[in-house]
Amino acid sequence: MVFRISGLSLPLVGLLAFLTVVSAYSETYVGCSSIGAALAGDQVTATSIAGCNAACAAAGYTYAYFANPDSNSNYCGCFSEGPASGGNRDPESGFTDCGNDQSTVYALATDYNFIQCYSSPSSDDTTSQITNDACWDHCKTYTNALFQYASNHFNCICSNVAISSDGSAETCSRSAYFAYSHTPFSSPSLADRRRRRLERMKREQLVMNRFCPSGLEACKVPGSEDSFECIDTSSELESCGGCLYGSYTNATASAGIDCSILTGAALGGTTCSAGRCEISACQDGFKLVEGRCH
Structure with a gap:
């Protein structure tokens, strides 16, 4: 299924900024949640936490939930907001291992780095915040930010004491x-400027995600720099497994395959299923062997 959307363009500077921003952001652990929470997000294909984080960041989201309940199932849900205050679950093992029966949640757009979880930390500033992002923003002029999941809010602590x-x-x-922890800013004005810069970067990321409906990829149209097609690359015969002429929003994405011109395949004898070309019939003189015409 193909949707053509012409005349919509993103300035080259904005596109390059987006690609740079994704790589500059820190991937930061924020806890465990339910598998259902991962399923509630926009789904992308990933087989690991790192892969899920990368896919969600490339799609313009700021949070990633990954779950793998068994060897045959992987769920990667992408979100533009962090987990709810009452949505955290205890790890299955160790300090942070969410295990196979829960989702592992990462923030993708913050300069804070996760250190560890603590009880009874010291505080230079204690507040109640609606989201974990609000806590991080509140603590922008401090070295450390600590939050605790509560029933309908986050208990937030800002501190300059060495966490260790x-x-x-x-x-x-x-x-x-x-x-x-992060590198604090010496004055509120510097912190405000940095906050505005981060918000602008997040908006640029979100703009990328608005190009196509969920499940479709914005693919370049040959000969037209200002146009793209929204394609389901999991089933599109002429752009199977990726964009044939390159992705409009992800310069590093793998190129797709035109299944209709596979060597030896008969006319109408190919399909695209789950992003892979499948051959059902070959031309005269060819024989179908292990899914290919020889």
């Missing part, structure tokens, strides 16, 4: 404080 010497490290459970 403060409090007791513990499993990242519902009652723990998730501790993060």
Whole structure:
């Protein structure tokens, strides 16, 4: 299925900025959630946490949920907002291992780095915030930001005390404080300018995600720099497994295949299924062997 949307363009500078921003952002652990939470997001194909993070960031999202309940199932849900205050679950093992029966949640658009979870940390500033992002923003002039999931809010602590010497490290459970560090800004004005820059970058990311409906990819149209097609590359015969002429939003995406011109394949004897060409009939003089015409 193909939708053609002509006349819509993103300035080259904006596109390059988007590609740079994705690689500059830090991937930061924010906890465990349910498998259902991952399924509620826009789904992309991924087989690992790192792959899910990369796919969601490339699609313009700021949060990624990955779950693999068994060897045959992987779920990667992309979101533009972080988890709800009451949505955290205890890890299955270790300090942060969410295991196979839960989703692992990462933030993709913050300069904060996850350190560890702690109990009873010191505080220079304690507040209640609606989201974890709001806590990070509130603590922008401090070295550390720590938040605790509560029933309908986040308990937020800002601190300049070295996290390694403060409090007791513990499993990242519902009652723990998730501790993060970053390079603080020396004045609120600098922090505000940086916050506005991050918000602008996030908006640029989200613009990329609005090009095509969920499940379709924006593909370049040959001969027209200002046009693209929204294609389901999982089933499109002439652009199977990716964009034949390149992705409009992801310069590093793998190119697709035109299944209709496979060597030896009969006219109408090919289909695209799950992003792979499948041959059902060959031309005279060719024989179908292990899915290929020889």
